[in-house]
Amino acid sequence: MKKAETWISGLLYGILGFFGAGMGYLIWLFVPIEEVRILMLVLDISLVAVCLARIWYEKYRAGKLTDNICESLDDLISGREVQRQQTFDDSLADKVQGKLLQYGNILQEDRKENRAEKQKLQEIISDISHQIKTPMANIRLFSNILKQENLSCGQREEFSHTLEFQVDKLEFLLQSLIKMSRLETGTFVLHMEGQNLYHTLVQAVQDVWQEAEKKNLKINLDCDLDIRAKYDEKWTLEAMENLLTNAVKYTPEGGNIQISVHPWQFYTRVDISDTGIGIAKEHYNDIFKRFYRAEEVAAKEGVGLGLYLAQMILNKQRGYITVKSKQGEGSTFSVYLLS
Structure with missing residues (x-):
């Protein structure tokens, strides 16, 4: 050359x-x-x-x-x-240099995104490892206990039930992690259509009704039969169930859960209020973080993914969720869906 x-x-x-x-x-x-x-x-x-x-x-x-x-x-x-x-203005050199700069900026952004995705993946793997460790250790423990020959029938049955409970807990955790992974990676398709909101809320209430009856909780639904909103029915039902499950879980026996719907011009607001333990104002943002569990509820069953998944589901549908609460009196979670 x-x-x-x-x-x-x-x-x-x-x-x-x-x-x-x-x-x-x-x-x-x-x-x-x-x-x-x-x-x-x-x-x-x-x-x-x-x-x-x-x-x-x-x-x-x-x-x-x-x-x-x-x-x-x-x-x-x-x-x-x-x-x-x-460079030389208005010349081939200037044009080539400009294109190289543009391409370089694109590569830099791609590298930043790749680093962020790798960091995010490492955090997810670390969280999953931490969450699975406890139920797996319990399953291994009770499996070894059941191998002992000197156990009575009553003891064997008790440990078998405990082992089954740990397996169910692990299955629930894995299902939650799968949903989280699908939401975070975008490997699913939202079907945003006009839906009957009353039917969706009734189904969500039915899914938590049995647990609510065990605690003698009253669930009231205030929603017109013909109110419609635009959302994906499957995923929005998942979000509503997560919110109602938390309301049932953290409301003392004999409490009340109120569901009310308020249609607006651009959004339809769904308020889910309870008479539960409440949330400190400084933790309003924390409760939507992945695997977050407040110290006062650490003894209750759960993995800290319900609100995180609910918020992600709503954000994917151009909706959002807010919370107002007072400790010792209860909380209100407001879900905003496109009208």
Whole structure:
């Protein structure tokens, strides 16, 4: 390549030299007036000099462009930010440099996203490992106990029930983790359609009714039969069930759970209120974090994914969720769905 460039440059210089010499010879032969002849020879020499300077300048600019491109490519290969080099306005060099900068910015953003995704994946794996460790240890413990031959029938039955409970707990955890993974990676399709909100809420209440009866809780639903909103029925039902499950879990025996619906112009608000233990204001944001469990509820069953999943489901549907609470009096979670 270098030899080709040298050969082309030599050819251009030779052509110009031959052209300049030929013009000078013709001027010398056919221009009789000496003053005019000398002036034309000076112009001929000047023209040749200008052309040679132009060729040298274009060669210099091409070399500069090549160097800039190589430096930019080296930055891209090494992962460094592409530096803006000296460019020539409204020229090929400027256009190439601009495209390289644009491509470099895209690569930088992709690298940042990849690093963030890797960090997020590491956190998820760490959380999953931590959450699975306890039920797996319990299952292994009770399995070893059941292998003992000196257990009575009553003891064996008791440990079998405990083992079954731990297996159910692990299954629930794994199902929650699968849902979390699908929501975070976007490996699912939302079917956003106009739905009958009353039917969805009735189904959510039915799914928690048995647990509510065990604690003698009253669940009241205040919703017109024909109210409709735009949401994915399957995933929104999951979010509503998570909110109602928490209301049942953290409301003392004999308490009340109130569900009320308020249609607005752009959103439909669903309030789920309980007379439970309440939430401290400084923890309003914490309760929506993955695997968060407050100290006062650590003894109750759960993995800390219910509210996290509910918020993600609603955000994916361009809705959102808020909370108001007072410790010792209860909480109200407000779900906003597109009308």
